[in-house]
Amino acid sequence: MIEREVIHTNKTSKRIMDIMQDISEFFVVFVKILLELLHSLFEKFMTKKLKDISGEIILITGAGHGIGRELALHYTAWGSVVVCVDINEKNNEETLKKAQRLMQNSVYAYTCDVANRDAVLKLAAKVEAEVGRISVLVNNVGIMPTHPLEQHTAEEIRRVFDINVLSHFWTLEAFLPQMKQQGRGHIICISSIAGVVGLTNLVPYCATKYAVRGMMEALHEEIREGPYKDFIKLTVVYPYMTNTGLCKRPKVKFPSMLGLLDPKEVAKHIVEAHRSNVNETTIPGSLLHVNNWCRLLPLRCGLLLKDYIDSGVESDL
Numbered sequence: 128m129i130e131r132e133v134i135h136t137n138k139t140s141k142r143i144m145d146i147m148q149d150i151s152e153f154f155v156v157f158v159k160i161l162l163e164l165l166h167s168l169f170e171k172f173m174t175k176k177l178k179d180i181s182g183e184i185i186l187i188t189g190a191g192h193g194i195g196r197e198l199a200l201h202y203t204a205w206g207s208v209v210v211c212v213d214i215n216e217k218n219n220e221e222t223l224k225k226a227q228r229l230m231q232n233s234v235y236a237y238t239c240d241v242a243n244r245d246a247v248l249k250l251a252a253k254v255e256a257e258v259g260r261i262s263v264l265v266n267n268v269g270i271m272p273t274h275p276l277e278q279h280t281a282e283e284i285r286r287v288f289d290i291n292v293l294s295h296f297w298t299l300e301a302f303l304p305q306m307k308q309q310g311r312g313h314i315i316c317i318s319s320i321a322g323v324v325g326l327t328n329l330v331p332y333c334a335t336k337y338a339v340r341g342m343m344e345a346l347h348e349e350i351r352e353g354p355y356k357d358f359i360k361l362t363v364v365y366p367y368m369t370n371t372g373l374c375k376r377p378k379v380k381f382p383s384m385l386g387l388l389d390p391k392e393v394a395k396h397i398v399e400a401h402r403s404n405v406n407e408t409t410i411p412g413s414l415l416h417v418n419n420w421c422r423l424l425p426l427r428c429g430l431l432l433k434d435y436i437d438s439g440v441e442s443d444l
């Protein structure tokens with residue numbers, strides 16, 4: 128009888144000890160969070176240190192047109208070695224020529240369908256032999272079928288996932304090991320504002336852009352818990368509608384405030400986010416904060432704001 132009571136009090140005191148420990152651990156985390164908050168606030172007022180990218184070998188997918196082409200030109204101008212990849216050989220050659228006018232010997236062009244895993248793995252071997260190991264990967268390709276859900280064909284839905292999502296896995300499979308071998312690297316993925324808010328006529332497209340966001344957040348966790356934590360960086364970018372022709376029928380209510388972006392500006396913002404080691408950014412940067420705050424409010428408040436902004440895309444059919 129007495130023995131049983133002793134065991135019982137032992138158990139209770141152990142539970143109390145455990146709870147005390149959980150609470151004290153939480154208290155430490157809480158203080159650390161406060162310190163990080165102060166740190167972030169402090170950083171806001173400091174001029175950002177931008178890292179030097181002149182020695183990097185940067186591979187850009189979808190470099191033949193639009194944002195990808197402007198990125199190729201920006202990176203070339205910064206003195207990086209740039210590997211342009213596109214399915215459209217003619218456009219990619221055009222990018223190559225433009226970039227070579229800036230810097231003769233540090234630009235390469237390869238034709239590849241990045242939705243095709245075998246083709247990507249072959250490309251990686253070829254690039255490694257001819258140019259060297261990639262240190263920065265910019266996953267930029269994307270297509271954008273734009274119509275109501277019922278009018279998307281099964282073929283179209285598969286294709287948009289192949290290009291906008293699965294291609295990321297093939298390029299990661301091909302190039303992440305090269306980064307690990309070098310003990311450094313940076314992966315940049317171009318999602319979209321459609322990866323931050325859902326939009327009419329873009330149900331499959333939004334799903335792919337949200338997928339990229341989830342993939343990057345999960346990969347960040349995996350890298351953060353592993354040995355490459357301080358050496359492999361990840362940046363995900365959510366640009367607003369940009370004037371590249373990808374967005375065929377944009378609907379804009381406030382052209383002066385939220386008109387179509389210039390791909391040159393978008394590329395500049397992406398390179399800046401890369402160089403300042405930003406984890407994620409919308410373009411323009413304010414949209415991410417507006418979204419995060421709105422998500423704290425009841426759904427209907429956010430919808431009122433969405434209706435007021437009333438921008439997106441019309442069906443292309």
Ligand SMILES: NC(=O)c1ccc[n+]([C@@H]2O[C@H](COP(=O)([O-])OP(=O)(O)OC[C@H]3O[C@@H](n4cnc5c(N)ncnc54)[C@H](O)[C@@H]3O)[C@@H](O)[C@H]2O)c1
Nearest residue numbers: 189191192193194213214240241268269319368369371373
């Ligand atoms: N334009 C916009 O409004 C906008 C807004 C937000 C995000 N984005 C995203 O930015 C990225 C670039 O968009 P953009 O407007 O510059 O597009 P774009 O159509 O101007 O250029 C895309 C390039 O990718 C290439 N490409 C397509 N499929 C390919 C494949 N399977 N393999 C290799 N190359 C392929 C095309 O040939 C083209 O040269 C996309 O991911 C897009 O979703 C665009």
Ligand SMILES: *[C@@H]1O[C@H](CO)[C@@H](O)[C@H](O)[C@H]1NC(C)=O
Nearest residue numbers: 351359360361362404405406
């Ligand atoms: C992102 O956040 C982490 C915190 O885990 C930080 O260490 C890292 O440098 C940040 N930037 C990038 C580009 O990964």
